[in-house]
Amino acid sequence: MRYSQLLLPTTKETPAEAEVVSHQLLVRGGFIRKLTSGMYTYLPLGFLALQKVVGIVREEMNRAGAQEILMPMVQPGDLWQESGRWKKYGPELLRFQDRHDRDYCLGPTHEEVVTDIARRELQSYRQLPINLYQIQTKFRDEIRPRFGLMRGREFMMKDAYSFDVDDAGANRSYEIMRQAYTRIFARCGLEFRAVEADSGTIGGSYSHEFMVLAETGEDTLVICDTCPYAANVEKAAIAPPDETGADSMRSEVRKVATPGLKQVDKVAEFFKISQSGVIKTMIYLADGEPVAALVRGDREVQPVKMKNLLGANEVEVLDEEQVWQRTRLPVGYLGPMGLGIKVVADQEVMRMVDAVAGANEKGFHCTGVNPGRDFQPDVAGDLRQIAADDRCPVCGGGLRLKEGIEVGHIFKLGTNYSEAMHATFQGSDGQQNPFIMGCYGIGVSRVVAAAIEQNHDAKGIIFPVPLAPFQVIVLNLNPKDETFCRVADGLYNDLRAHGLDVLYDDRDERPGSKFNDADLLGIPYRLTVGKTYEKEGKVELRSRRTGATEVWALDEAVAHIAGLVRQVPA
Ligand code: ATP
Ligand code: MG
Numbered sequence: 140m141r142y143s144q145l146l147l148p149t150t151k152e153t154p155a156e157a158e159v160v161s162h163q164l165l166v167r168g169g170f171i172r173k174l175t176s177g178m179y180t181y182l183p184l185g186f187l188a189l190q191k192v193v194g195i196v197r198e199e200m201n202r203a204g205a206q207e208i209l210m211p212m213v214q215p216g217d218l219w220q221e222s223g224r225w226k227k228y229g230p231e232l233l234r235f236q237d238r239h240d241r242d243y244c245l246g247p248t249h250e251e252v253v254t255d256i257a258r259r260e261l262q263s264y265r266q267l268p269i270n271l272y273q274i275q276t277k278f279r280d281e282i283r284p285r286f287g288l289m290r291g292r293e294f295m296m297k298d299a300y301s302f303d304v305d306d307a308g309a310n311r312s313y314e315i316m317r318q319a320y321t322r323i324f325a326r327c328g329l330e331f332r333a334v335e336a337d338s339g340t341i342g343g344s345y346s347h348e349f350m351v352l353a354e355t356g357e358d359t360l361v362i363c364d365t366c367p368y369a370a371n372v373e374k375a376a377i378a379p380p381d382e383t384g385a386d387s388m389r390s391e392v393r394k395v396a397t398p399g400l401k402q403v404d405k406v407a408e409f410f411k412i413s414q415s416g417v418i419k420t421m422i423y424l425a426d427g428e429p430v431a432a433l434v435r436g437d438r439e440v441q442p443v444k445m446k447n448l449l450g451a452n453e454v455e456v457l458d459e460e461q462v463w464q465r466t467r468l469p470v471g472y473l474g475p476m477g478l479g480i481k482v483v484a485d486q487e488v489m490r491m492v493d494a495v496a497g498a499n500e501k502g503f504h505c506t507g508v509n510p511g512r513d514f515q516p517d518v519a520g521d522l523r524q525i526a527a528d529d530r531c532p533v534c535g536g537g538l539r540l541k542e543g544i545e546v547g548h549i550f551k552l553g554t555n556y557s558e559a560m561h562a563t564f565q566g567s568d569g570q571q572n573p574f575i576m577g578c579y580g581i582g583v584s585r586v587v588a589a590a591i592e593q594n595h596d597a598k599g600i601i602f603p604v605p606l607a608p609f610q611v612i613v614l615n616l617n618p619k620d621e622t623f624c625r626v627a628d629g630l631y632n633d634l635r636a637h638g639l640d641v642l643y644d645d646r647d648e649r650p651g652s653k654f655n656d657a658d659l660l661g662i663p664y665r666l667t668v669g670k671t672y673e674k675e676g677k678v679e680l681r682s683r684r685t686g687a688t689e690v691w692a693l694d695e696a697v698a699h700i701a702g703l704v705r706q707v708p709a
Contacts, residue, residue, distance in 0.1 A: 140609070142644040146183050149656050159355045161591035162287030164600050168659050170608075177284025177292030184660065185587070187608035187640075189295060192586045193274055195326050195605060196297045203319040205270040205299050210252045212276060216242025218251040221560045227452055231279045245278035250556050250578060253300040257574055258562035264304045267564065267574075268312055272299030274583060288588040289544065290357070295584040301577040304566060306553075309575040313345070313551050316579045320349050320547050323581070328603025329590060332543065334360050335370035337443050338550055345551040349581075350543030353592040360543045361525050365536030372540070373443035375525040376532050383490045390493050390507035392476075398502040401471025403436040406504060410495050413437070418488055418496040418508065420473035422462045422480075425451040429465050433475055433484040433516065434523045435491065441524035448483055448520045472497040474505060475514040484516035485523045544589040545582070552576040591661075594684075600661025601684050609642040610704045612662040616650045616669035627668045630678065630697060634666075637701040658683065664700055 148169040157163040165171045170185035181189055197207065216234065219225035224232075225242075233245045246252070253271060261269065277296045284292045301312035317333065324331045329351050336348040348371055350360055359372045400406050407414045417436030422429055423445065430449065432440045446454045459470040466480060474496030475482055488494075494508045510516075527540050557563065557573035566572045587606065594601040604610060611634055615627035624645075631643040642662060644653050650669065657665050667679045671690055678696050681688045691699060 140183075140642055142642060143646050145642070147660075148182070149659060156285075157287065159286045159289065159588075159592065160595055161289060161355075161588040164591055164595060164659070164661075165287055165588070168600060168661070171288065177281060177290070179288065179291065179293075184608045188587050188602070188606060189584060191606045191608065192327065192583050193295075193297075196323055196581055196583060197274065199319045199323045199326070200272050200297070200299060202322075203270070203315050205272045205319075207273065208256075208271050209273050209275060210246070210249050210256075212246050212278070213243050214246050214249075214252055216244060218255055218560075219244060222251050222254070222556055223559055224251070229453055231281060233278055233280045246275075247277055247279040248296075248578075248580070249273070249298055250300065250552070250576075251560070254556045254560045254562045254574075254576070257300075257302050257557070258560060261302060261564055261574070263565050264567050268301060268303045268308050270299055270301040270312060270316075272297060272579075286355075286357075286588070288584045289592075291584065294582060297581040297583055299579040301579070302574040303577075304564070304572070304575070306575055309551060309553070309577055313549065313577050316549050316577065317347060320549060320579070320581070324349055324351070324546065326605055327586060327590065328605050329546075329586075330593060331546070332360060332362065332369050332541075334362075334543070335368075335374050336548065337371060337373045337447070347549050348545050349547035349549075351546050351586075351589040351593055352541055353544050353589060354542050355592050356542035356544040358543045358545050360541050361529075362539045362541060363531040363534060363536050364539060366531060366534040368531050368533040372524050373441060377486075377521050377523065377525055377529065378532060379486050379521075380490050383492055389509050389512070392505050392507045392509075392513055394498050394500075394503055394505050396502060397472075397504045400504070406495060407436060410504075410506065412495065416491070416494055418475060418491065418494045418510075420475060420478075420497060422457045422466065422468065422470070422473070423454045424457055424461075424465075425449050425454045425481075428481065429457070429462075430454075430481045430483060431473065431475065431478050432522060433482065433488045435485065435487050438485065438487070438523040438526070440485075440522060444520075444522050444524075445483060448518050448522060468499060469497075469501040472499065472501055472503060474499055474508065475510070475516065476505065476508065477514075481518075482514070482516040483518040483520075483522060484510065486520055487523065489516075489519050544585065544592060546586050546589050547579075547581045549579045550577060552578055595661070598655070599659035602661040602663060604663045604704060607640070607661065607663050609640045609660075609662050611639055611664045611666060611700055612642045612644060612657050612660070614644045614650075614653050614657065614665060614667045614669065616653065616667060617673075618645055618647050623668055623672070626672065626678075626693065630666060630668070630693070633697040634700065637697060639701060639704055664703065666696060666700065 153163045171179040274297045303309040331351050333347045336346045338346045361375045362369045414436035419436045421432045489510045496508045498505045554573040563571040613631050617623040634641045665681045671677050671679045677690045
């Protein structure tokens with residue numbers, strides 16, 4: 140492609156709202172333009188990068204035996220009523236009516252539609268197993284669309300759904316997808332980990348997330364130093380703590396004035412105890428109802444664990460103002476005794492002895508608080524987030540925490556959807572059985588953003604070769620000179636004849652701005668017809684990643700570059 144003819148509006152300006160580097164660079168590099176909150180147009184370069192991901196995903200899905208289909212993006216509400224998700228899904232589901240007042244939604248995911256296909260088209264065990272996938276635009280009315288392509292409202296997803304006759308078959312289908320995903324992200328040239336994950340709204344018994352490791356990731360992973368255990372902190376289980384000893388020596392509850400002491404550390408300091416001796420009480424809204432969550436003062440509440448313990452669809456922490464409005468309770472002095480709202484406690488809290496907790500009265504805390512004796516939570520269990528000083532739940536080894544971007548998610552769904560929607564097939568015994576299902580998603584557009592989060596420097600993007608919209612950029616630094624044009628044209632044509640994706644910077648621009656744009660766009664190899672050509676009739680090849688430059692004779696340069704690009708495993 141000739142740069143002079145390409146819609147490639149690079150800019151020095153970074154939108155104020157672009158908090159993360161991929162968002163900034165995608166806008167500055169002219170890859171995307173915002174239409175409205177969470178919705179973007181892919182300009183030519185953005186579309187090419189997206190298509191690189193699509194190509195790899197499609198090849199590996201086909202290689203794994205999945206079959207590509209395309210389902211409608213608009214889905215009838217009736218199907219969602221059948222699955223039970225019309226009520227459950229919440230405000231992320233964009234709902235609307237047609238001219239006959241019938242309910243519809245924009246597809247955030249396609250379990251309902253594909254299950255409807257299965258119950259109509261798959262009658263016999265002989266047609267199974269089968270895995271159907273599509274690559275399609277999804278819509279989720281995210282509460283906080285942000286970070287450009289990372290969390291859009293409209294985004295590109297690959298979603299696949301497997302149907303099996305029994306559990307063993309479903310496990311095999313899951314394993315095939317786990318391996319396909321591993322190949323996909325390796326082929327994209329990304330550093331990633333597969334981790335154990337919570338099953339979320341889609342529901343199901345078992346799941347893994349594929350995480351691209353990057354500091355800006357919205358997810359936190361816990362990774363064991365000694366065994367293969369790796370999990371999302373939302374999921375990482377914590378074993379119940381040991382029983383405490385005899386309780387004969389416990390103190391009585393005593394109310395103590397603690398004016399102005401609202402933080403756990405201040406309270407601990409005042410009572411000359413460690414933070415682990417304080418009960419921390421936080422107020423959340425769980426499906427619209429205020430709930431108090433209790434953890435030890437040195438721990439954090441894990442909201443997904445809380446959601447699961449309560450069987451809620453959504454939990455959200457409330458700030459001081461919101462707590463006051465809803466409950467008239469004084470944040471900073473909250474405690475589990477006499478709260479008057481539902482209480483969920485971490486298992487560790489239930490083992491505390493003579494703890495300090497808020498008195499639910501402004502300026503007062505209580506000492507000698509003993510769970511079980513002085514208060515009884517409505518629910519107790521594993522509520523807190525795992526921390527770096529915890530031990531591995533599998534082998535007891537040391538743990539590390541890392542940030543990650545979720546680019547893929549695979550679930551074993553079991554019969555959740557097939558039972559709700561009466562999707563059955565005839566087994567070899569003649570009986571009607573529900574399909575055992577699995578579902579498998581990849582955030583295709585998020586992969587582009589994640590690749591940039593992981594691969595960039597101060598000058599711009601450093602695309603992994605397999606995802607680069609162009610593999611090579613040819614710079615003609617003297618486009619007014621006929622000889623230069625002839626040489627650069629020749630290289631451009633030769634490189635393309637070798638099957639490479641080439642951007643030809645034939646613009647009449649200063650060399651400095653051509654170099655800057657080439658760096659910004661992150662094209663892996665830069666071939667310059669400039670000073671070296673003038674002096675010795677040779678061209679300069681530079682690697683965007685390493686910055687190393689080499690000088691090549693005209694008749695050798697092209698084959699050499701083709702060799703470099705092909706080194707990438709397919
Ligand atoms: P998240 O926790 O990030 O919201 P999710 O668990 O809701 O993700 P899934 O329902 O598993 O996501 O969707 C499959 C994949 O689609 C995710 O792994 C992710 O890569 C991608 N994805 C989900 N939501 C978005 C979004 N708002 N923008 C871009 N990609 C997304
Ligand atoms: Mg989500």
